[in-house]
Amino acid sequence: MTFGAAPGGLGRGHTSGPYIDCQDLFKIYKRSDLEVVALRGVDLEVQAGEVVAIIGASGSGKSTLLNILAGLDRPSAGQVHVGSRDLLNISDRELVSYRRLEVGVVWQATSRNLVPYLTVRDNVELPMTMAGTKTANRRSQAMELLSALGLADKPNRLPHQLSGGEQDAG
Known part of the structure; x- marks a missing residue:
């Protein structure tokens, strides 16, 4: 996944602090009467230009976290900022712009790329x-x-x- 895919995208409108900042991030999926907690209290800071690997066991929430950072899913609670954007409170229209101009995703399944x-x-x-x-x-x-x-x-x-x-x- 890349951020700032458009020219001038990386850091646009972002002045200081981490480029990616997640604080006490939660994601809960609801299926019928069942609630599945995919992320529980995740804290993550990534500086602009820093390279980070997200690793963990199967089912530990790696894909959920990346989907939230890519704007493909919304968090249930907590704070998540990428650049100057607040992905928890962003409007649908702004989210489309964010995904189109600032995020690039290469799927593991080649057929999706x-x-x-x-x-x-x-x-x-x-x-x-x-x-x-x-x-x-x-x-x-x-x-x-x-x-x-x-x-x-x-x-x-x-x-x-x-x-x-x-x-x-x-």
């Missing part, structure tokens, strides 16, 4: 299209990225025409 009916180049261009980047700029940036990934000769292929490793790169 690429749109199967778009070409490799179109998949790379998709976030730029959504951000309003001009076509000429998108094309050149996409080809630069594909070249850096060793896929410059495959821009018109569909994801299923790539090897697993090539799909991970794309």
Whole structure:
């Protein structure tokens, strides 16, 4: 997962303190009459530019924490700030903007990372299209990225025409 994916995204509007700040974070899932506590009192501080590994046993809440930080799920209680955004109290509209402009997620299941009916180049261009980047700029940036990934000769292929490793790169 990356934060600050858009140009100027990292730290935009953020002045001091940790870039990621979770205090007493809880996530409770309710299923019928059952409540499952996925996160209980999590405290986490990550400075801008710092690299952190989230490790733990299966079912310990790693994915839940990352989903909350990515704006894919909401916490039940506590405080969670990424940059200047309060993810507990953020509006739905602001949350969409946050996910679109500031967060990048690469799923472990490769099939979730690429749109199967778009070409490799179109998949790379998709976030730029959504951000309003001009076509000429998108094309050149996409080809630069594909070249850096060793896929410059495959821009018109569909994801299923790539090897697993090539799909991970794309």
